[in-house]
Amino acid sequence: xxxxxxxxxxxxxxxxxxxxxxxxxxxxxxxxxxxxxxxxxxxxxxxxxxxxxxxxxxxxxxxxxxxxxxxxxxxxxxxxxxxxxxxxxxxxxxxxxxxxxxxxxxxxxxxxxxxxxxxxxxxxxxxxxxxxxxxxxxxxxxxxxxxxxxxxxxxxxxxxxxxxxxxxxxxxxxxxxxxxxxxxxxxxxxxxxxxxxxxxxxxxxxxxxxxxxxxxxxxxxxxxxxxxxxxxxxxxxxxxxxxxxxxxxxxxxx
Amino acid sequence: xxxxxxxxxxxxxxxxxxxxxxxxxxxxxxxxxxxxxxxxxxxxxxxxxxxxxxxxxxxxxxxxxxxxxxxxxxxxxxxxxxxxxxxxxxxxxxxxxxxxxxxxxxxxxxxxxxxxxxxxxxxxxxxxxxxxxxxxxxxxxxxxxxxxxxxxxxxxxxxxxxxxxxxxxxxxxxxxxxxxxxxxxxxxxxxxxxxxxxxxxxxxxxxxxxxxxxxxxxxxxxxxxxxxxxxxxxxxxxxxxxxxxxxxxxxxxxxxxxxxxxxxxxxxxxxxxxxxxxxxxxxxxxxxxxxxxx
Numbered sequence: 398x399x400x401x402x403x404x405x406x407x408x409x410x411x412x413x414x415x416x417x418x419x420x421x422x423x424x425x426x427x428x429x430x431x432x433x434x435x436x437x438x439x440x441x442x443x444x445x446x447x448x449x450x451x452x453x454x455x456x457x458x459x460x461x462x463x464x465x466x467x468x469x470x471x472x473x474x475x476x477x478x479x480x481x482x483x484x485x486x487x488x489x490x491x492x493x494x495x496x497x498x499x500x501x502x503x504x505x506x507x508x509x510x511x512x513x514x515x516x517x518x519x520x521x522x523x524x525x526x527x528x529x530x531x532x533x534x535x536x537x538x539x540x541x542x543x544x545x546x547x548x549x550x551x552x553x554x555x556x557x558x559x560x561x562x563x564x565x566x567x568x569x570x571x572x573x574x575x576x577x578x579x580x581x582x583x584x585x586x587x588x589x590x591x592x593x594x595x596x597x598x599x600x601x602x603x604x605x606x607x608x609x610x611x612x613x614x615x616x617x618x619x620x621x622x623x624x625x626x627x628x629x630x631x632x633x634x635x636x637x638x639x640x641x642x643x644x645x646x647x648x649x650x651x
Numbered sequence: 652x653x654x655x656x657x658x659x660x661x662x663x664x665x666x667x668x669x670x671x672x673x674x675x676x677x678x679x680x681x682x683x684x685x686x687x688x689x690x691x692x693x694x695x696x697x698x699x700x701x702x703x704x705x706x707x708x709x710x711x712x713x714x715x716x717x718x719x720x721x722x723x724x725x726x727x728x729x730x731x732x733x734x735x736x737x738x739x740x741x742x743x744x745x746x747x748x749x750x751x752x753x754x755x756x757x758x759x760x761x762x763x764x765x766x767x768x769x770x771x772x773x774x775x776x777x778x779x780x781x782x783x784x785x786x787x788x789x790x791x792x793x794x795x796x797x798x799x800x801x802x803x804x805x806x807x808x809x810x811x812x813x814x815x816x817x818x819x820x821x822x823x824x825x826x827x828x829x830x831x832x833x834x835x836x837x838x839x840x841x842x843x844x845x846x847x848x849x850x851x852x853x854x855x856x857x858x859x860x861x862x863x864x865x866x867x868x869x870x871x872x873x874x875x876x877x878x879x880x881x882x883x884x885x886x887x888x889x890x891x892x893x894x895x896x897x898x899x900x901x902x903x904x905x906x907x908x909x910x911x912x913x914x915x916x917x918x919x920x921x922x923x924x925x926x927x928x929x930x931x932x933x934x935x936x937x938x939x940x941x942x943x944x945x
Contacts, residue, residue, distance in 0.1 A: 456847050476853030486848035490866050500852035503862070544848075551852055 402554035402587030404430040409462035424613035433585040437598035440608035479548030487532040494528035500551035518546040538569040739913025755897040767826030775834025800886030818890035825886025826879035833875025837868030873937035
């Protein structure tokens with residue numbers, strides 16, 4: 398386990414302020430995310446999980462409360478907080494390799510070093526051979542893998558993912574989920590994963606945090622306690638997992 | 652077939668098409684391109700013969716109208732015939748003055764368009780970034796933009812110390828408005844997720860401007876520049892005809908005053924060719940810089 402990427406969310410309120418009134422989406426939410434952990438946020442649409450993710454990423458200023466990364470408050474986005482969206486955000490005018498080396502180069506690495514880093518992460522996500530392809534030539538799943546490589550090439554402390562596999566079909570999603578799991582096991586970056594799919598949350602994460610739309614804060618935290626030596630399909634079919642799924646669904650509709 | 656398979660097929664076909672296009676152009680560039688150009692798109696004899704016959708017929712009609720001094724609504728009695736134009740062209744193309752005029756027009760276009768592009772892109776980007784600037788500047792643009800270049804000529808002559816400067820100024824005004832508006836539009840359209848992704852990769856605001864916003868807006872910027880080039884020519888000719896000393900516009904107007912009517916048409920065609928070449932150069936530049944936006 399790494400010892401960076403420890404996040405403390407302290408009594409955070411998130412919402413939209415207009416001239417007339419303030420609409421709060423997240424009320425007084427506190428949560429600790431350990432370094433190297435894999436946490437999922439699930440909840441009904443509109444419960445604020447994406448807003449919370451963006452706030453952790455520094456793209457969103459909390460109305461009150463604070464979010465602390467490794468002892469420093471998060472106020473702006475930065476390379477420590479890599480983010481992968483559901484929409485494709487690869488730069489369309491750059492090839493895969495140019496995209497992946499964008500982060501390191503913007504931060505001052507030389508071209509040779511950045512190239513080497515890019516090659517390493519392109520290989521890690523399984524896109525070797527596609528380095529000089531433009532994003533529009535790649536399928537949706539490949540684009541997502543390139544985005545993950547691009548975020549990871551910066552060696553961020555945290556990887557934030559906002560329903561990244563939502564628009565993909567089941568086969569592609571399963572394959573990317575497995576890729577993500579193995580990437581996490583290799584790098585142990587702290588991952589915060591927003592999804593509305595309970596199966597996905599249980600399959601991937603150590604902890605599932607259920608955010609309630611009504612109260613705007615956490616309604617439950619469920620530990621999956623997954624034994625990583627157990628094969629994934631067996632784990633997903635086991636009684637324990639079915640119980641977990643039932644509990645999650647109950648809490649979601651509560 | 653599942654959705655993913657269909658998508659894969661399409662992506663594979665697109666990829667193959669792209670690969671094939673690259674290799675075919677590389678291998679058969681000269682011959683392929685020439686045939687396509689001559690046959691105007693389709694490789695059929697009909698598509699080549701009919702346009703050719705149409706031009707020949709048009710020239711014959713023109714020759715007939717001018718030879719018989721036709722005067723029905725339009726008065727052709729003073730219009731030069733095609734043969735006369737051709738002879739004038741041969742006479743004028745060997746003079747130094749003709750080429751000097753072309754040089755002067757191209758020089759003014761180059762200068763005014765370059766300044767117009769720099770100023771236009773800068774203002775366009777600034778308007779896209781800053782709401783305050785937009786509130787200050789946008790209404791000036793709306794007021795000045797509809798004024799055609801010709802209407803600026805007296806004003807420009809008064810404002811600028813030399814005639815030459817006033818002509819370049821008028822040409823600049825022609826170029827700058829399309830460039831500002833299209834650049835601004837391009838900057839406005841940058842998806843916010845792209846900017847967020849770049850910031851989360853460690854790029855600071857200046858990096859985002861030069862490495863995300865401007866590259867994304869380049870297709871819009873080049874459209875603005877192509878429109879600006881056309882508008883610049885229009886403005887240039889207005890300036891040259893009314894107040895110029897050299898230039899192809901001046902040449903055309905002077906031919907009328909010196910009763911060398913054949914040269915009027917020579918001038919018109921020269922302007923058309925120069926304008927096409929410069930506009931084409933912009934589009935070529937766009938295709939080189941923006942290969943992904945086909």
